[in-house]
Amino acid sequence: MPDESLFDALRREPDAEAPNLHAVDAADRLVLDTVAELPGIDRTMPIAVIGDRYGAMTLGAVSLGFTAVRVHQDAVTGARALELNAARVSLSDSYTQHTLGAELLTGVGTVLMQLPRSLAELTEIAEHIAAHASADVVVLAGGRDKHMTPAMNDVLKKSFETVTAGRGRQKARVLTATGAVASGMTYPVSKRIADVDMTVVAHGAVFAGAGLDIGTRFLLEYTPKMLPRARSAVDLGCGTGILATELARTRPDLEVIATDRSAAAIASASATAAANGTRISVIADDAMSTFDSESVDLVVCNPPFHEGAAVHTGAASKLFVAAGRVLRPGGQMWTVYNTHLNYRRELADAVGPTDLMGRNGKFTVARSVRPSEQR
Ligand SMILES: C[S@@+](CC[C@H](N)C(=O)[O-])C[C@H]1O[C@@H](n2cnc3c(N)ncnc32)[C@H](O)[C@@H]1O
Secondary structure, three states: OOOHHHHHOOOOOOOOOOOOOOOOOHHHHHHHHHHHHOOOOOOOOOEEEEOOOOOHHHHHHHHOOOOOEEEEOOEHHHHHHHHHHHHHOOOOOOEEEOOOOHHHHOOOOEEEEEOOOOHHHHHHHHHHHHHHOOOOOEEEEEEEHHHOOHHHHHHHHOOEEEEEEOOOEOOEEEEEEEEEOOOOOOOOEEEEEHHHOEEEEEOOOOOOOOOOOHHHHHHHOOHHHOOOOOOEEEEEOOOOOHHHHHHHHHOOOOEEEEEEOEHHHHHHHHHHHHHOOOOOEEEEOOOOOOOOOOOEEEEEEOOOOEEOOEEOOHHHHHHHHHHHHHEEEEEEEEEEEEHHHOOHHHHHHHOOOEEEEEEOOOEEEEEEEOOOOOO
16 A cells, blocks of 8 residues: 555645545555555556546555556546646656557556446446457456446456456445457447437547537527627537537638547547538647637537536536636627526626526526626
8 A cells, every 4th residue: 555645645636626525535545455465566567547536546556666657547637636746746757648549558467447437438448458458457447336336347348358346445346357358449439410410429438428418409509699700719618529510610710629628528529520521629628728818709618517426516617717717808608507506696707797598498508798898
C-alpha cells in the first residue's frame, strides 16, 4: 500500500471540491493493494492505468516502484488533476499520458483501472486492452459495490477468458481479468437519427451514446432563432457534437467550435460532423479555459448535472460562468435544462439577462444575453 501521506495530499482541482467529494476512493486503494501483492511482477515493465479519476492510482503505482507508468484518462480535468497532484507530491514526469490505443497498451503486462460507469465505455476499454496488450496481461479493475453490476463481468468476459471478483473491502471490489481474446472493435458506433436527418457517431464514453438526448432534441428546435448575426458559435459540453453539427450544416457563415472535457466526446463530435458532410473545430478543454474572453458570439449548451457519484450542480455552474467570460458583449447563451433545476437566476448572474424561450413537459430552453457593459 502506498504511504497514506500520498493520498492525504491529493485534491480534485480543477474539478469541483466539496466535503462529500473525494480525490481517492476505496477502489483506488484496493486495486493498489491487489497489484502490490501480485506475485512475480517485474515493476520495470510497462503498466497502464486507465480511468484514474484524480491521480491516486497512477501516483500510487509510481510509489509502489513501477517505473514505466502509462496513463489514459478520458477527461482533461482528470489529466490536469493528476498533473497538479503529481506536482504536489514531487512526482511530475513519473508517468506518460496517452490516448486509448496501441501507444498506451503495446507491451503492457498489467492494467490498473477504475471501472467506468457505462458498459459501453468498459467495452471499448476492454477491446483495446485485448487488441494491444500482451497476451498474458492481468487487468485489475476496481469499483465501488454500489456502482458495480454483473453486466460488467459479462462485458469483460467478451474480451478475457477468465474474470473473477475479489473479496470486497470498504464497499469496493476488484475484478481480475486474464487471458485476453482480441475480437475486433465495437466503437465508434454510428446511428442514423431519421427525424432530425443526422448520423451520430459515438465512442463508448460519450454521453447518450449514438442516441439523441431528449433535452438536446428540444434545443435543436431553436437553432434557427439563435442570434442570426452570429459569426462564431461554441457547442459547450458537446458530447457527440449534435448541436455543433446542426449549427454548422444549417448556418454556413458560422464558425463552429465543439468543446468538451472528454476525449471520447471530442473524437465523436469530429466524426459526427464529418458523417454529416460538414466541418467543425474541436477543442478538448475544461469549461473553455483556453478560450479568450469576449471572443465568441453564441454558446449552446446542454449542461451536465452529475459530478461523479454525487448529484451536484457545480459542473453546470462552471460552464455558465465560463460562457459569461467567453461571450462578446451582446452575445447569447442558449441552454436547455430539466425544468426542476430552475437555472434562470444562476444563468442571469453568470451570463446576463435570461429569458425563458420554451418549455415542454420536462425541459426549459433559456436564452441569456451578455450585457454590453461589464457588470
Ligand atoms: C448533458 S451532456 C451534453 C452532451 C451534448 N451536448 C448533447 O447534447 O448530447 C454534458 C457534456 O458536458 C461535458 N462536460 C462536463 N463538464 C465539463 C467541463 N468542465 N468542460 C467541458 N465539458 C464538460 C460532459 O463531458 C458531457 O459531454
